[in-house]
Amino acid sequence: MHNNKIYRALGMVSLIGFAASSWANSEPVNTLQSTSTLAAPATLHGLIDWAVEHDVAQQQIQYQADAISEMGIANSQLMDPKMKVGIGGLPVDSFAFDEDPMTNISVGLMQQFGRGDSLSLQQKQSQLQAESVRKQADVRKLDVTKAITTSWIELAYLEQSHQLIKQNQDLFRELTRYLSTNYGVGASQAQDLIQAELQVNKIDEQLQSNQQMQQRLRAQLSEWLGEQAWQVKPQAYPQWQALRTYFAASPQDHYPALASHPSIQVADEMIKSNETGVELANESYQPQFGVEVMYAHRQADRMDGSPAPDLVSAFVTLDLPLFTEKRQDKKLSAAQHQVGAARTQRDLMLRQMNAQVRAAAIDRDNTQQRLDRYRSTLLKQAKEKTQAVERGYQNNTSQLDEYIRAASEELTLELEQARLAADLQQANNNLAYLLNKY
Incomplete structure (x- = not known):
């Protein structure tokens, strides 16, 4: 009779473990398991919009641009x-x-009076510099979007992992209670009870580590969200509609998309500013x-x-600028070199970003393949192994520690699958940032 209670506990472990596995196999992009304690949680887009609107760095950039613009007007006067x-x-x-x-x-x-058109050119150059600074606000917006999205994905993964671990812990606690009851009447071995209790304590450590990581992520989010960060509870991964549409067209060249990135637009404005500097240097001959x-x-x-x-x-x-060799000629040469440096920097940025896009795309494709393998093969085999060890324990041909080890391996694979799903989302996050496809 005492063995029947243990078998029922093991059966419950298998049944609920199968439910956890099925939930872990569901598409994480569409949904994560929701909890009834959430009351109208904020969406990812809503949090990003709020963070950008209240971002102090945006104000700092605007102040800096206005200062450059006003100084340009002042310097362009007689x-x-x-x-x-x-x-x-x-x-x-x-x-x-x-x-x-x-x-x-x-x-x-x-x-x-100024030399030639130097005063109007000075104002033009200052306006271009101010516009370059203003476009840095778009870069900052992308940076904030990526940072919040990164934390959102990690929190979603940690919450999913927490639920998987907690389900596993509840099952082993149930098993421990059955073993403890049977041990009290001499129907179970002490080593089985100790093994089950040890497994519960190990899971406690995993849960504590999970909570620590969640709290650290929320502390990081407070930089942009303030106290709201502690109430963030992601329920779904991003959908990446713009990114999916872009890759659906099978682009062979990413440079056109990268050229519209705010960082490149900042570089474009700096090139225009330096080209105006060449015009300004030419006026020094007047x-x-x-x-x-x-x-x-x-x-x-x-x-x-x-x-x-x-x-x-x-x-x-x-x-009369008669002796130009050591002054005007050098100023013009320096201005031309600055244009060349700005153009080279832009080309270098494009190359680097293109390489990063290709690397992120490779990571995404390989992660997707690995995730498919977990869903189609590895978790299925782990489940079959757990069931086989359970039957062996029921027939007294295997030990309880073998079953615990098999169940732990199954949980590990479920957590690895969840990690891969999060890594896939992070690869999409990197691609969306580089291609400006949020």
Whole structure:
């Protein structure tokens, strides 16, 4: 009779284990097991939108862009006019203003103009630099989207793993209670009971480790979500509609898609800014003009006794860039090198991103193949092994520790399958980030 109770416990282990395996085999992209304790959980897109809207870095980027734009406007204006006040022709023997007709009190204004179109080009360059900074906000949005999606996927995996482990623990606790009862009446061996209790304690350690990882992920999420991070309970993996549509077209070349990535657009704006710098360097070959107007008041009389008239003077200044070898030529050469460096950096970024897309696509395809193998073969074989060991234990041809080992191996495979499903999602996450297909 005591063996019948153990067999019933083992049967319950197999039955519920099969249900857990079937749940683990379900498509994780469509759904994860929901819990009744959740009350209208936030969606992934909702959390991302909230995080982007309240992202302090977005504000910082906007402030920086506005500062560059305003400074560009300021730098593109004419220099402030200069006022000149002085005394000319003052005799040193008497310091009298009305003694010598040459003595005068002068007031003048000076105004200097920019070289060619340099002022308008400076403003254009500043606006391009500001636009480049503003596009960094789109890069930041992608970074936040990827980070939150990464944590969402990991939390979904950990929650799925927690449920698998918890089901396994409940089953072994039930088995431990049966063995404890039978041991009390001398119907079970002490080593069987100890083995079952040891397995329960091992599962406790797994659950504790799982909770630790979940708490750490939520702490990381609090950077973007604040206190909401502690209420995040993912119920489904992302659907990746845009990414699926893109790959459904079987693209042979990813460069057109990569060219629309915000990071590349930032590089494009920097290239335009540096090209404007070349135009600005060409303007340094133009002369720079200045105008000066002076008015001089005289108090002394002429030699014939008539009042000496006031004087007006006007001057035009002009600098001549005649010796350009060590200044203007070098500025132009430096500006051209900056354009070349910016274009090379853009090409390098495209190459790196294209390589990352290809690597992520390979990871995704191989992970999908491995996941299919788990679903079609490995878990099925593990289940059959567990059932065979169970029958052997019922027939006294195998030991309880063999059954525990077989059940543990089955759980391990279920957890490995869940990990592969999460890795597949992370590969999609990397591809969506690189191709801007969220």
